[in-house]
Amino acid sequence: MRACDVGDVIMGRLVAAYGAPQAVKAIRSRTLPPEFVAQEAQQERPPDLTTRLHTWYARLAAANPAADLAAGTGSGARLIIPGDPEWPTQLDQLGPSRPLALWVHGDADLRFSCLKSVSIVGARAATPYGSHTAAEFGVGLGESGWTVVSGGAFGVDGAAHRGALAAGAPTVAVLACGVDVCYPSNHETLFAAIKEQGVVISECPPGVHPTRARFLIRNRLIAALSRGTVVVEAAIRSGALNTATHALSLNRHLGAVPGPITSSMSAGCHKLLRERKAVCITSPEDMIDLVGVMGEDLAPHVRAPAVPRDRLNEPTKKVLDAVPARGGAGPASIAVAAGVTLDAALSALGGLAAAGYIERTPRGWRLRKQTTSYRKAPDTLALQPPPTPEPDPTELPPPPDDLLYAGYEG
Amino acid sequence: MRACDVGDVIMGRLVAAYGAPQAVKAIRSRTLPPEFVAQEAQQERPPDLTTRLHTWYARLAAANPAADLAAGTGSGARLIIPGDPEWPTQLDQLGPSRPLALWVHGDADLRFSCLKSVSIVGARAATPYGSHTAAEFGVGLGESGWTVVSGGAFGVDGAAHRGALAAGAPTVAVLACGVDVCYPSNHETLFAAIKEQGVVISECPPGVHPTRARFLIRNRLIAALSRGTVVVEAAIRSGALNTATHALSLNRHLGAVPGPITSSMSAGCHKLLRERKAVCITSPEDMIDLVGVMGEDLAPHVRAPAVPRDRLNEPTKKVLDAVPARGGAGPASIAVAAGVTLDAALSALGGLAAAGYIERTPRGWRLRKQTTSYRKAPDTLALQPPPTPEPDPTELPPPPDDLLYAGYEG
Structure with a gap:
């Protein structure tokens, strides 16, 4: 070696x-x-x-191979080579650049841990948004039984490892230095925790310090170990994009987390999305959906919230739209405005009034105030409007002038 | 009508x-x-x-068509029908849902304005990020000679119109009510400004108020008038996504601006990206690149910043990587570590020292402090490091422990 x-x-x-x-x-x-x-x-x-x-x-x-072996095993690590039971056979896809051997330090089994694994990579100089996202992904993937593979660096890597540890899941840190070298040195506690719950691995002999080239070459292992790689934050020039390229050339899945276009730390992710090299990933479930086995690890689809109005039939919706918010209108003019027959209008008006959508005033029919803002539909009957207007925390309040068309007009 | x-x-x-x-x-x-x-x-x-x-x-x-005509022309608008010189022929692609006529109010020529146009759509309840982005896109497209088409609503629409107006460019507001009706009423000043520099248009007769259905039907005009539509911010249930669907069914270009995955107002954009229906758009230039004519409106590609190190040849880079940051090393051990011959190492060390990358100490060669952080390369010779370490405002400072590998390892 x-x-x-x-x-x-x-x-x-x-x-x-x-x-x-x-x-x-x-x-x-x-x-x-x-x-x-x-x-x-x-x-x-x-x-x-x-x-x-x-x-x-x-x-x-x-x-001095004997000294290396002594140093490695002395630090508590083990050396595995292709053919060993713990050897992750997916590394064979690297062809001639497959590592000759791997130093493994930690209680978990490397091969078993990587069977269902996702690599989370990103900037060391991550923004709070990037660190938060990486940690959330680490937790989410860990809780769903997925192992997080990353590089043990500052920023996104560290946050992803910590998230996985917090979820009680194994995690694999692939270093660009010897497994007995602590780089970055501030991550001593993190590496100790990873060794207890997962593994720290490296193809470098003990005592070797990281160089620029070793980081870039290390990245192919991060990409090759897992089923897919997600880039959380990356500047345009970033080692994470190098890992992404390795993932693509190995035919592994590639995801990228979008971020504000005003953040240079998301520019690399947006480049991958724009060039359609990566899939847009907004949650750990999205990533599992991407790398998981069909029918086994499917993520729930993001669906538009239902509103009570959805359950009205078409003519009734048209009549409701034709009822004025202020003043009032007679059934005949409402029928003309809605484009339905007078009979249909009268029947719809009766139903809408009974359900509390509209009310009869001396000047004719008009909308009832409390039904003009729409919230998530309760799982009840169609013509049952929500009794009290309570604010929906998931939606910003629309400007007051627009209440009538909340959520529809863009 | x-x-x-x-x-x-x-x-x-x-x-x-x-x-x-x-x-x-x-x-x-x-x-x-x-x-x-x-x-x-x-x-x-x-x-x-x-x-x-x-x-x-x-x-x-x-x-009462005569009264409608009188009301429309009295308010200062004009009525155009298919075949008129001002009729935008791209609307013919709508087939049977092509509007029978359009009311146009404003000093600009509708057909001419829409020849090079982009639709900017998005949430009314936009976040500050969405409004900022929409305004930036309005300015950027306006300054590049593109007309902004939008719906004149609160939030993204209004910000996009204002951006275009600020750039001195024409802009087209497509209303879901009569052109003499001011909806939303707070936009009276905005609509007056648009009428001076662009046009406010509608297929609804004068005096007609907006209904939910009219908003949705109006959206097809926004999509059909321009070469492409960009969704700036959209919740999962949003009128902007309706416009996006129209744009796709009309074979127009569709873009979506990414945002934080923690923002529900970007969830609709991320859905479009995830389903690969929309192209990831991070700047007005991206959008021009998408809708523009090849060779005429090309956007500059986002490129990684060059660093002085890029200009070193491969053996020299290897030698530089092998030079320790602390202590010192002799040429022979550096040659072994870099994997080059002693002659090559000596020659590279001489060049690197002359260029100020490394220095000779009593204990051997080591890196010079000020060359360990890399900044944008000046357009000069390869082996000329920047004289003074000045902070680069476009990059977040990497953690101090990592200075040596800034921008490389992710």
């Missing part, structure tokens, strides 16, 4: 073809198998194998 | 087939042409023509 940097696809192909022990032997002897050299020469962009071998040799000479 | 309610498609077909004078004559005589009756009977849902004719007759008997 020390011989090459993480994500070295040439090393990946070498190990895939000959196994790790043979690969080490070849590097030690500074001679690559001739078939491998011939094969690599046929790549679209043939790599400079001599330089690469030289680098591997120098790194291997400086490496 | 008084004989039927607005949007009566049977009347539309009658007038289209026989002309308005013949239609009036037929209704007066209470006998529809036999071919028309036979044709209507073949409709998927054959209408009850007897009742309909009866209603038309009663309405026609109560109508």
Whole structure:
């Protein structure tokens, strides 16, 4: 693992073809198998194998695998390789960039935890809106039995992990440094909590510190481990968009949470939506709907609230619309205005009056005041208006002049 | 116009087939042409023509076209019918629901104004975010030579009209009442301003007050007049979504502005995005990009800011990443860490030092403090770091621990 940097696809192909022990032997002897050299020469962009071998040799000479193993196991972590029972086989889709091995630290089983998992990624410099959303998603997914995979960073990552922990669910933090290195250092408590309820994993050997390149290469693991990735907040230039690209190239689901267009921290999400690369995600249920198995994890559809008026039949609605709010009108003029026959108007007026929608005045029929604002329909009979006008907390009050058409006219 | 309610498609077909004078004559005589009756009977849902004719007759008997014309022209409006030079021919796409005529009040030419136009629709009970966005879109579209079409209501509509007026651009308000009726009454000043710079139009005769049905039917005109519609804010149950449906069925472009997922006033927009019915719109330029002619109205693409580091070549970047931030390291260990040869490392270190990225200390090479945060690249040479660290107002400051990887790791 020390011989090459993480994500070295040439090393990946070498190990895939000959196994790790043979690969080490070849590097030690500074001679690559001739078939491998011939094969690599046929790549679209043939790599400079001599330089690469030289680098591997120098790194291997400086490496101390026994010390790494001792440091890793000493810190409480375990090393897993492809074929182990805990190895998440979905990583095999990474092809030659599949990690050679993974350090895993924590009480949960990595493979089992990732069977039903969603990756939550986003800006480190998240806004309060982004952190709030990430935490809500962490809780919502955790409570529905989904594991949250993220990068353990500040901002969106940390909030998502904390949300999942709060829901009592396992969560997986994929680090760009050794699992015994605490980066960012303020997250020591968070990582300790994750190790108790989930796992902290890394493909980097113990003691390795993060570099820019390791963050970018780490992101492919976050995308590959889960069924889908949701970007909560991301600036136009953001590592979260890099993870999103990995998710798309692995044919995983991709979601993006919208935000105010005035926030530069949502610009990356809006770019994904605008280019139709990501699905618009407004709740954990939306995400489960996206990645879940059909018929098993379906989210309830957002539906328009029903209002009592919906239950009136068409002619009655027309008559109700034709009754004036002020003054009054006779049945004949209402029938003409509504475009129905006089008989139909008279019958509808009777029903509407009995239900309290309208009232008879000396000047004719007019609307009753309390029925001009519409609220959610109670599950009762059609012609039963709500007895008292109580404010609906889910709706902003419409301007008073418009009460009559609340919720209809845009 | 008084004989039927607005949007009566049977009347539309009658007038289209026989002309308005013949239609009036037929209704007066209470006998529809036999071919028309036979044709209507073949409709998927054959209408009850007897009742309909009866209603038309009663309405026609109560109508006073001369008084309507006098009232309309007296208020300063003009009546246009299909075929007139000012008639916007894009309304013909409405088929039988095309309005029989339009009352137009204002100094602008309706057809000319709508040639390059965008409809901005949204909630009356808009949040400050929605009103702000609508106004910004009104200004942005107006300044780019686009006419804003909207419904003259409170909230999004009003803000969009005001934005267009502020940009000195024409704007079209499509009312659901007579053009001489001021609804909402608080918008008297706004409508007066629109009449000076644009037009207020309606298919309703003078004096007619708005009803729920007229609002919904009016919406098809807002969608049909422009090249595309953008929904700024909309609850799940909203007239703006009705306009959006009309825009889609007319094959017009549809955009939706995202907002916080915590705002119920953006839920309708998010639904359109989630169902991939609308394109995500974050600026007036996005909307122009959507509705504009290719090569003529292209919006600039949102691009990630360039940082000085982008201009370094790959081996130099690797070496820079391998240089420690604290302490120091010799060229040999940096070469091993970066995975490059010693010669390449020495050459890169020299260049990086000359450019001020790194410095030599008694303990070896290390990063220079002021180059660890990256800002927008000046348009100069690659290896020239910005001289003084000045804060970038477009980026939130990353947490201090993370300065090294600002903008990369998510």
